[in-house]
Amino acid sequence: MQRHHVRSSVLRSVGYDEDARTLEIEFASGSIYRYFEVPPVVFVGLMAAESLGEYFSHHIRDEYPYERE
Helix, strand or coil, X not given: CCCEECCCCCEEEEEEECCCCEEEEEECCCCEEXXXXXXXXXXXXXXXXXXXXXXXXXXXXXXXXXXXX
């Protein structure tokens, strides 16, 4: 999955596969996580958020199954 760099102190890059409903996030630490069953509206909300880190904390973390790469 191709990720795109984002402006955030918490997230480094974000990618999304709409068909698989999988969100891939690279954190500033270098860790990469894949979140599953993420609806497109959540990805759109993340990319439009004023603070990606806050959006992630409130709407993604602990809300979807994930794996660490």
